[in-house]
Amino acid sequence: MRRHGGKILADQLAIQGVERVFSVPGESFLAALDGLYDVGIPNVVCRHEGGAAMMAEAHAKLTGRPGVLFVTRGPGSCNAASGLHVARQDSTPMVVFVGQIARSDRDREAFQELDYRRFFGPLVKWVAEVDETRRLPEYISRAFHTAQSGRPGPVVLALPEDMLSGFAEVPDIPARVWPEPDPTPAQVAAVLAALDEAQRPLVVVGGPHWSAQAAADLAIFAERHDLPVAVSFRRQDRLDNRHPNYVGDLGVGMNPVLGQRLRDADLVIALGTRLGDTATAGYSLMDPAMQDKRVVHVHPDPDELGRVWRPDPGIALSAPDVVAALARAGGPSAPPRWSAWTRAARADYEAWTAPKPTPGAVRMEEVVTHLSETLPETAVLTNGAGNYAAFLHRYFRYRGPGTQLAPTSGSMGYGFPAAIAAKLARPDAPVVCLAGDGCFQMTLNEMSTAVQHGANIVVIVANNGRYGTIRMHQERKYPGRVSGTDLANPDFPALARAYGGDGVTVTDQAAFPEALAQALAADRPFVIELRLDPEALATGLTLSEARALGEAAKTG
Structure with a gap:
């Protein structure tokens, strides 16, 4: 035809x-x-x-x-x-x-x-x-x-x-049938042999192809071998963060104690992740020029293996397929020698995620902790880039694959359009976008798209009147010389109403739970604007303290 x-x-x-x-x-x-x-x-x-x-x-x-x-x-x-x-x-x-x-x-x-x-x-x-x-x-x-x-x-x-x-x-071409490749027994044996020789192993998970089944297989593998499991930047939904073997994320604003564990590990099992500069703090925690630890690298692209790290072994397969085979392989007959290392890593994670107070009447650490404690298992959280995101990385406990949408590229403006797509794909799941005042304004015109297509998402805008992360770095490098980092902002809830959505402004922490309940019950896009103290930073420092550090560095 x-x-x-x-x-x-x-x-x-x-x-x-x-x-x-x-x-x-x-x-x-x-x-x-x-x-x-x-x-x-x-x-x-x-x-x-x-x-x-x-x-x-x-x-x-x-x-x-x-x-x-x-x-x-x-x-x-x-x-x-x-x-x-x-x-x-x-x-x-x-x-x-x-x-x-x-x-x-x-x-x-x-x-x-x-x-x-x-x-x-x-x-x-x-x-x-x-x-x-x-x-x-x-x-x-x-x-x-x-x-x-x-x-x-x-x-x-x-x-x-x-x-x-x-x-x-012209005739149509049928869709490709994708076979499920299985690792060979030799490949599985090579990974387990590397474990047999380790004293301080660390599993680092990331990359594509993860599913609920893959997360379940990963949990089985980690439990049987009592392995500490870290995730790469913005891949925190690869394993339920409440699992006793989950030890945190390697990325921007990582727990420095976890970073030290990566440095001290004698075996890194990299599953799906490229183990790039973000996960290794600019290759300061692991140096490819002087690789001092064994790296078992599983990645679907054979050209990635050996490109940065010397793998021993390197397995060119999808990480979930390898994890499934490892889960089927069973575990050791005796408790592994690194159990104390794993328990300590989990304790470090628990301590890191205990909320650290920041200044102001509205506090991001309490906002994110409330989200983590009250949102249902099916909730999807999205974010772009900014200082606010570090609170989310640190204090929210992701439940499993498909609950986190965030750009490893560090793109601002991503969270809001991602939330719209998530709500259209999962209409019955709560979808919450966290955005900074700068991040949200990069794509907030898509509010019209959300209204048109019936995406009743919740947007939490962290409004501190500035590009917070850039200002923090600015104060450290050029203290007191503010240029290009302040923002003039609209009334975000009023803007949402103009598009056909709704919203409220929160100026006191006690009002946030009620505002969230109202937003989750809304039948239209709902914006919660948080008025934050401009001094508050996710690092635990204030802007004034960051400026003081910059001054001290200048004077030697």
């Missing part, structure tokens, strides 16, 4: 099992919009391509299936780049369709023309331009394969407008 390119594309998305797409419409892909109309795939229309890209990325994190994004040529694709960077660094599968100028106008700097191969090349796993309508199924099939294979990530397909509106008679 002859179909226009947009219909061919939409039919292929349906075959791939795409549940919804995210977009900002453009005239360059009207044929694709027409195709989506026929197949009935919901199209979440967003207000900015950056927000749309972050929604698609968050949807992929929650579902394990590629997020699908449509943006128009030129400015639209440039706006989307920030979300693609998140997907690349977070190993999230995405397929991005970008409108393109007509093929006959290429290389003339036509209206909104862009060389997508050069522009997106460093950001994505693969970028291509489809020149013939009849080849759409071929390119789309490869795009979905590439996005999900090895280390997952984003791919981009540029769609010339005249190609997309052209007609062709």
Whole structure:
């Protein structure tokens, strides 16, 4: 049957099992919009391509299936780049369709023309331009394969407008059947042999592919061998944080005692994580130039193994598959020699997560502790970047996979669009976004998207009137010389009401529990604005103390 390119594309998305797409419409892909109309795939229309890209990325994190994004040529694709960077660094599968100028106008700097191969090349796993309508199924099939294979990530397909509106008679290509690879007995034995020789092992978990079953297998493996399990930056939902073998996160604002344990470990079992600069404090806790500990590295991309760390062994498989095999392998016949090391690491975590008071009538450590104690098991928490996020990392106890959506790339503005995508994917689960006043304002225009699509999320805005993290570093390096870090803010609840949502302002800690209960019961997006003391910092210092440290450093 002859179909226009947009219909061919939409039919292929349906075959791939795409549940919804995210977009900002453009005239360059009207044929694709027409195709989506026929197949009935919901199209979440967003207000900015950056927000749309972050929604698609968050949807992929929650579902394990590629997020699908449509943006128009030129400015639209440039706006989307920030979300693609998140997907690349977070190993999230995405397929991005970008409108393109007509093929006959290429290389003339036509209206909104862009060389997508050069522009997106460093950001994505693969970028291509489809020149013939009849080849759409071929390119789309490869795009979905590439996005999900090895280390997952984003791919981009540029769609010339005249190609997309052209007609062709071409068969569809079935979706790929993904086999479940099993580690070999030799690979499992090699990991257990490394444990047999260890005195101070540490498991570090991260990367993609985690599920509730993977978390259960990890718990079994950790219990049987009494292993301390740490997680990499913003991967705290890989294991229930209440589990006695969970010992904390290695990332920005990490517990310094846990960092020292990473330094002291004689065996690191890295499961899915790249074990990069964030987890190792800029390679100060582990130095790849002078590797002084054994690293068992499990990662789905064979090119990652040996790129930074010398693995012994290196296993090019999905970490959950290896963990499942380790869980089936049983445990030692006698208590392991490192049990005291594990118990001490857990005690360090318990001490680190005991709330440390900060100044002000509203205190973030108490806000996050209340969230951790009262939100149901199914709740999804999202955040972007800022000083407020360190409170969340430290004091919230995540229950399991799919309860944390946060960018390992450190992108501001991520939390709010991610929350919208999460609520659409899990309409029955409470979804709470934490954002700073600077972070929220980067994507708050998506409030209109949330209202339009019925995403009744809760947004908690930590308002301290400044870019808090940058100001903290500024006071330490250039004390008293404030430049570019203060913010003028709107009335956030009033702004939410203007969009059709609701909200309240909290100026006293005692009012927060009632405000949260009201927000969770709302049938529309609800903003809780927290008026914070500008002096409060997640480090436990105040800004004045950070400034004093900077002054002391300057005077020697």
